[in-house]
Amino acid sequence: MSTVRELQVELGARAYPIRIGRGLLDDGAGLAARVPGRHALVVTDRNVAPHYLARVEAALAGKSFGKLVLPPGEQEKTLARFGDVMAALAALGASRDATVIALGGGVVGDLAGFAAACWMRGVGFVQLPTTLLAMVDSSVGGKTAVDLPQGKNLVGAFHQPSAVFADTATLDTLPGRELRAGLAEVVKYGAIADPVFFDWLEANAEALLARDPEALAEAIAVSCAHKAGIVARDETEQGERMLLNFGHTFGHAIETEQGYGGLLHGEAVAVGMVLAARLSADLGRAPWSDTARLATLLERLELPVALPPGLSGDALLARMKLDKKAVSGALRLILWSGLGRAEVASAVPEADIRAVLDA
The missing domain is CATH 1.20.1090.10 (Dehydroquinate synthase-like - alpha domain)
Known part of the structure; x- marks a missing residue:
């Protein structure tokens, strides 16, 4: 793993780190430390899952692990997809010490974070951004939301993650656009x-x-x-x-x-x-x-x-x-x-x- 840069979002007792570097998805101990409970649900999409989902699953060996792989795209950031995440948490039997892990870009992060904010009135949340836009913007700061036909991000909540791991090696496979x-x-x-x-x-x-x-x-x-x-x-x-x-x-x-x-x-x-x-x-x-x-x-x-x-x-x-x-x-x-x-x-x-x- 290359040199890792670490920043802190200073929010008192809710402060959390932002770690930036190559190979962070292989830091099993670092990731597992942010998943204190027994249950973990990884939310990702079909573009990201083939590249990185197995590595996250390996890092969380020993946890009661669930995964939800969604179609990609902003058009999927809907109340219906939010319901799918809720159903996946219910199927996992996720308790109040569960952690939702967002593996993907801003759409996945917004949707998974909103689900984490709502499941049992708020459970743990970790951001694993795989796009540049998510690394520099949407993964940091706790804004979570879904879209309505009338406008973007109209239904949501502030819910801070417990950590952000920006593995810059994921940018190697990111389409140029x-x-x-x-x-x-x-x-x-x-x-x-x-x-x-x-x-x-x-x-x-x-x-x-x-x-x-x-x-x-x-x-x-x-x-x-x-x-x-x-x-x-x-x-x-x-x-x-x-x-x-x-x-x-x-x-x-x-x-x-x-x-x-x-x-x-x-x-x-x-x-x-x-x-x-x-x-x-x-x-x-x-x-x-x-x-x-x-x-x-x-x-x-x-x-x-x-x-x-x-x-x-x-x-x-x-x-x-x-x-x-x-x-x-x-x-x-x-x-x-x-x-x-x-x-x-x-x-x-x-x-x-x-x-x-x-x-």
Whole structure:
């Protein structure tokens, strides 16, 4: 096993580690230490299971072990699939000291975590993210949810994991499009909070696309450090944590309007960040030069920066009004005043939002 980087999400008695390195799925003792009870249910999908499920099962030898292998894709993050996880826990006879283990990307993590939050009013939960996007974003911070036809992540709970093991060797088998989608969330941290990291990303874009192990490990560690700090300061998204949604209000609307069959989450976030930056510049909040830098970096990382054709501005705006940050039906957006300076914006005129969507 290569050098392992370890961070901590500081939440008092509920603090937990984020471990980053190659070969962590083979650390049987480390994983077993986070499964204190007799029962463990691994939730994964058909893309991930052939590569890694047997290794996790071997690490948990001696436990009463169950597994649920789901079809892949955001369209599976539903209340019906949540019911499947509940049924699997019931079939296992899972008691209150059971642990649900999420082995996969953000969809698996969100779904398994929500199930862990609800089974017997809350049981243990371990994240084993296998995509870059999940490593740097969704596996850290305890946001769990499923989607409704009306919008993304509308049913969920805050439920922190007991540990996150980010085995970067799993990125070797990650399709290129999924890797690039994860890089969008990496760019987000530079865009909202860390211009020095943004400079580093500009200098290392090609190395990241080439899956250079050191570059990827550094990008993951810096991203997780930002996420861990923000979560420790604002666990339930009352203030600062909302800034992590830069680009997401636009992005979630795109995903939902496309029926989760178009852009991947990270791709939609890339478009959303550019739209948010353009809106900020239109409103005189931020310089156009920073918007151009953001769009250029995303394009270098082979990510989309414009709305896909065929989407209605009216439909997207209606989706955005169901965003979880909205208050009394009024939109709140995450905009910026330039690189590293994100902010919550209330009462943004709908005409200005529509102008960006229609452009």
